[in-house]
Amino acid sequence: xxxSHHTEERSVPLAQPTEKFDMDLIRGMKFFDPHVHMTSRTTxxxxxxxxxxxxxxxxxxxxxxxxxxxxxxxxxxxxxxxxWERFRSSQFGIKHYCTIGLNSREANNEPLxxxxxxxxxxxxxxxxxxxxxxxxxxxxxxxxxxxxRLQLELAKESGLPxxxxxxxxxxxxxxxxxxxxxxxxxxxxGMVIVDHNNEETVKEVLERGFWAAFTIYPFxxxxxxxxxxxxKQYGPERIMVNSAADWGxxxxxxxxxxxxxxxxNGISLADIELVTYRNAITxxxxxxxxxxxxxxxxxxxxxxxxxxxxxxGGQQPRIDKSSIIIS
Amino acid sequence: xxxxSDLITIFSDIIxxxxxxxxxxxxxxxxxxxxxxxxxxxxxIMPRKTGKTLVQITxxxxxxxxxxxxxxxxxxxxxDRLSRVWLLAQYQADxxxxxxxxxxNLFSAAEMxxxxxxxxxxxxxxxxxxWLKRCAEGIRSxxxxxxEAIMYHNPYPAExxxxxxxxxxxxxxxxTDKQINNIYGLDSRANTELARIxxxxxxxxxxxxxxxxxxxxxxxxKFVTEQQLNNMKQGHFND
Numbered sequence: 286x287x288x289s290h291h292t293e294e295r296s297v298p299l300a301q302p303t304e305k306f307d308m309d310l311i312r313g314m315k316f317f318d319p320h321v322h323m324t325s326r327t328t329x330x331x332x333x334x335x336x337x338x339x340x341x342x343x344x345x346x347x348x349x350x351x352x353x354x355x356x357x358x359x360x361x362x363x364x365x366x367x368x369w370e371r372f373r374s375s376q377f378g379i380k381h382y383c384t385i386g387l388n389s390r391e392a393n394n395e396p397l398x399x400x401x402x403x404x405x406x407x408x409x410x411x412x413x414x415x416x417x418x419x420x421x422x423x424x425x426x427x428x429x430x431x432x433x434r435l436q437l438e439l440a441k442e443s444g445l446p447x448x449x450x451x452x453x454x455x456x457x458x459x460x461x462x463x464x465x466x467x468x469x470x471x472x473x474x475g476m477v478i479v480d481h482n483n484e485e486t487v488k489e490v491l492e493r494g495f496w497a498a499f500t501i502y503p504f505x506x507x508x509x510x511x512x513x514x515x516x517k518q519y520g521p522e523r524i525m526v527n528s529a530a531d532w533g534x535x536x537x538x539x540x541x542x543x544x545x546x547x548x549x550n551g552i553s554l555a556d557i558e559l560v561t562y563r564n565a566i567t568x569x570x571x572x573x574x575x576x577x578x579x580x581x582x583x584x585x586x587x588x589x590x591x592x593x594x595x596x597x598g599g600q601q602p603r604i605d606k607s608s609i610i611i612s
Numbered sequence: 613x614x615x616x617s618d619l620i621t622i623f624s625d626i627i628x629x630x631x632x633x634x635x636x637x638x639x640x641x642x643x644x645x646x647x648x649x650x651x652x653x654x655x656x657i658m659p660r661k662t663g664k665t666l667v668q669i670t671x672x673x674x675x676x677x678x679x680x681x682x683x684x685x686x687x688x689x690x691x692d693r694l695s696r697v698w699l700l701a702q703y704q705a706d707x708x709x710x711x712x713x714x715x716x717n718l719f720s721a722a723e724m725x726x727x728x729x730x731x732x733x734x735x736x737x738x739x740x741x742x743w744l745k746r747c748a749e750g751i752r753s754x755x756x757x758x759x760e761a762i763m764y765h766n767p768y769p770a771e772x773x774x775x776x777x778x779x780x781x782x783x784x785x786x787x788t789d790k791q792i793n794n795i796y797g798l799d800s801r802a803n804t805e806l807a808r809i810x811x812x813x814x815x816x817x818x819x820x821x822x823x824x825x826x827x828x829x830x831x832x833x834k835f836v837t838e839q840q841l842n843n844m845k846q847g848h849f850n851d
Contacts, residue, residue, distance in 0.1 A: 360721060367723030372755040410656045411723045573660065 418448025770797020
């Protein structure tokens with residue numbers, strides 16, 4: 286759940302000197318975006334991401350902007366994360382994983398939250414579900430805490446990693462509290478990815494042995510220049526970068542752009558690979574659900590069956606966007 | 613029907629040869645789930661237990677499958693798909709209503725590969741008349757592998773779908789560039805109305821300057837004169 290629903294907090298800089306994103310800087314590199322809400326994005330985004338070298342991604346279940354009024358809306362949403370959206374992604378050659386959970390905002394609708402909790406076991410064991418997420422605190426209410434705790438128990442029981450959303454308001458305390466509660470429930474910090482970090486939270490998260498994820502999101506979260514500094518200061522260990530691109534003004538190219546900026550700023554290719562690819566895989570592969578061999582052959586093997594002339598697995602044909610003609 | 617139990621036996625042999633011994637022992641223990649919860653769990657967790665490699669079968673096994681269920685082929689299946697179908701084919705409930713609700717529930721929460729397995733199981737599960745709407749719903753899907761699970765080497769549509777739904781499936785196969793000759797029952801289910809729809813479709817493709825699949829003419833030829841067919845192939849649709 287990210288980020289721009291706090292439009293009231295945001296002050297948009299009027300004009301900034303711009304430097305063009307040079308794709309040549311990252312040519313040949315591959316990326317893994319461990320937090321991006323593709324349900325809210327277009328096919329143009331998928332195409333651009335694939336072109337920039339994003340080979341796989343994780344779509345956490347989140348708040349869709351419009352509150353859900355019944356359990357079936359949740360069910361259909363979870364189904365679409367393992368069904369339709371996964372398929373859409375495969376058409377662009379990007380391997381799609383997801384995390385399943387009850388987001389903190391909607392945890393505040395308790396009668397509904399109860400029904401969603403009952404439904405979760407049906408989804409968390411499904412193929413390609415790499416964690417429980419994104420869960421945690423938004424307003425830091427009692428109901429949020431209750432369902433956060435219940436879902437931590439579910440994660441423990443199922444042996445799945447946890448992807449924690451940390452709140453916008455009172456962030457530092459909310460982050461500490463999220464970690465304290467995870468420890469209290471006996472979770473191994475190595476199984477927990479604390480998301481949406483900033484300069485204020487990163488030190489403690491790393492010191493306590495958790496994974497620290499950073500969301501590069503314009504206006505309301507981290508900018509990637511700050512990310513470069515953080516990587517220089519803390520090194521690449523247990524740090525990962527994501528876009529959390531969603532229905533707000535956000536950028537699904539955040540991971541490759543950040544890699545490019547890191548390269549320009551002298552961070553080593555090995556370190557860039559860790560924070561924009563490898564670390565996220567290491568963390569979420571603890572689910573047993575990520576196989577890198579799938580990245581290159583996202584297409585179902587049956588689609589390679591002899592005589593099958595269609596684009597692999599129903600992959601989308603490219604269209605020439607620069608042409609005025611649409612045929 | 614003995615062919616159903618024959619198929620289970622053949623499938624059991626194939627699965628046994630394609631997965632590790634402990635995975636087979638686990639699977640075999642799931643074959644009579646006590647309730648829908650156990651079925652859901654076994655169905656969902658299948659690839660973790662069996663892996664996802666392509667099934668290797670002998671020619672003789674393929675012949676046995678053909679004999680037990682004409683039209684069915686598992687040639688391009690992964691082993692988790694076959695194992696899920698094996699599980700579903702043996703599932704039994706106390707009554708038809710419970711059976712229907714349990715299977716429907718699997719459909720409604722299925723991820724892509726689960727959907728593939730569920731639609732692949734249609735020719736083998738009980739009460740074929742109950743799944744007509746479900747099959748038609750699957751045909752409305754735009755997910756390639758789900759459509760292929762229904763369309764390719766699956767005898768359920770030809771054996772069960774009423775004519776409008778059958779025609780819809782064939783037309784959808786053309787629309788989505790599927791391999792038409794993988795559809796079982798094309799000859800036995802060919803019909804005038806389908807030919808009319810396909811001619812309309814061909815006319816539209818022609819007008820848009822798009823190619824026309826040769827298999828379209830194959831399905832039309834029975835219902836027009838040779839002269840008409842040749843005219844249409846050359847783009848003359850006014851008869």
